[in-house]
Amino acid sequence: MIACRYAVEGAGYAPVGNREILVAEGRIAVLRDGAGGRLLALPAPANAHDHARAVRTSAFGAMGRPLEAWLHMQALMPSVDPYLAAAASFGRSALGGAGSVMVHYTRAMGFSPLPEEAASVARAAADVGVRIGFAVAMRDRNALSYGRDEAVLAALPEPARAAIAAKFIRPAVPVAEQIALVAAVAAAAEGPLVNVQYGPVGVQWCSEPLLEAVAEASAASGRRVHMHLLETRYQREWADREYPGGIVKRLGELGLLSPRLTLAHCTWARPEELEAIAASGAVISVNTGSNFSLRSGIAPMAEMVRRGCRVAIGLDGATLDEDDDWLSELRLAHVLHRGWGFERAVGDAALLRAAFANGRFSVTGAEGGVIEPGAEADLLLLDWERLDEDLLGTDLPPVTLLLARARARHIHALIVAGRSVVREGVVLGIDHSAVTEELRGQLRAGLRGQDALREALGHLECVLSREYGGPAWCC
Secondary structure: OEEEEEEEEOOOOEEEEEEEEEEEOOEEEEEEEOOOOOEEEEEOOEEOOOOOOOOOHHHHOOOOOOHHHHHHHHHHOOOOOHHHHHHHHHHHHHHOOOOEEEEEEOOOOOOOOHHHHHHHHHHHHHHHOOEEEEEEEEOOOOOOOOOOHHHHHHOOOOOHHHHHHHHHOOOOOOHHHHHHHHHHHHHHHOEOOEEEEEEEOEHHHOOHHHHHHHHHHHHHHOOOEEEEEOOOHHHHHHHHHHOOOOHHHHHHHHOOOOOOEEEEEOOOOOHHHHHHHHHHOOEEEEOHHHHHHOOOOOOOHHHHHHOOOEEEEOOOOOOOOOOOOHHHHHHHHHHHHOOOOOOOOOOHHHHHHHHHHHHHHHHHOOOOOOOOOOOEOOEEEEEHHHHOOOOOOOOOOHHHHHHHHOOHHHEEEEEEOOEEEEEOOEEOOOOHHHHHHHHHHHHHHHHOOOHHHHHHHHHHHHHHHHHOOOOOOOO
8 A cells, every 4th residue: 555645647647635556466456535645656657768778878988979979989888798787777767767668779798699688688677677678679781870881981091990890890680580580589588577679770770671571570460669760960861862752751651650660769850750650650759868968959849749749758878967867857858848938838748648658658568657546556656755845835736846856866666567666766676786886897897908999989980070061070
């Protein structure tokens, strides 16, 4: 039994005072009036786009760069035990309030075949106690830029050219093998808390035969698809050159636009493209902090809502403070997208629906994200007395206060499927501090001897800056 000062209930996310929530067998069995308590109960939030990275990317000097340069800096992160990496990441997510996490698995550690590695990631999720979507990364072109890899390599001096080619240039895996790999990963890792998905990395990195095969496999299996789209202005420019008839229209022609699809970012999507996405029922995951950190722009979330898109909220492993604080990301999205002056571009109910219901659907493929009898008991409990720390007795509206000041430090507990996952800043299923410390040791050892690669990446950044029309500011 959970005694609440307030519970934010139902699909309209209306706060109801002095409630009791009875949890039994992983579900909300009873909601009723009670004597009250000190907790604000919310549906457990979903992080609708992430990558479950082992460590924050500023730790090895990657942050602050445009996405097109930042992506290659990930090569400096050494491979480590995949269970430790995932457990550390999921622990941070849970401490930040997320009960469901989308894992677009774009960086495999490679010590074992991917199905075995995915099983380790799934075991980490189960030990921590969070739900995950696991999207198998798929790509077959453009390893270095959105143009010909040969041209980028030719512009590099030696020995940087050889180092970059050795690190990034690989033969493309045949389309049929990539499709079959998803089925193999699902057989090894899927379960009650794990939803395996197709993960084409993005249109600029995937050939049309690959995208078409993904669309066909998704339609046949019912399996979801998770893909980046129009994250940066350079991707927008590439899409306009390569698809003059419209990139979103082409995705529809290939069969990808459907309620099974999640598109991460859409930062540079146009109104008519948003209308097509809305009509298809696809989800858009907006990643506000990440877009700031990677200099990508501001997603038109208000326009997405206005056009009827099903919007969710993702952290993308790059919140402003790199702390996986889901509540801080919610507040950032609120203040940036709500509208200016007396305008109400994105109302509170629409924001909370994005945070809870739409994100959960994107990650798990199942409806939910509400507090009501019969719903799965995925709950985030905030300490209302700490949140309303001024104690003026003015009975402030709980959602107003939530969006004004809530942070991870206000979390009393996170519950997923009826199981307590976090309580008072402690991950209950694993020793998160010990996992993190062991992971740090592996990372420190793996980072040694990277000077040549780091220098080569500096040359690559110069070439890419010129290719995308900017100054070679990194030279």
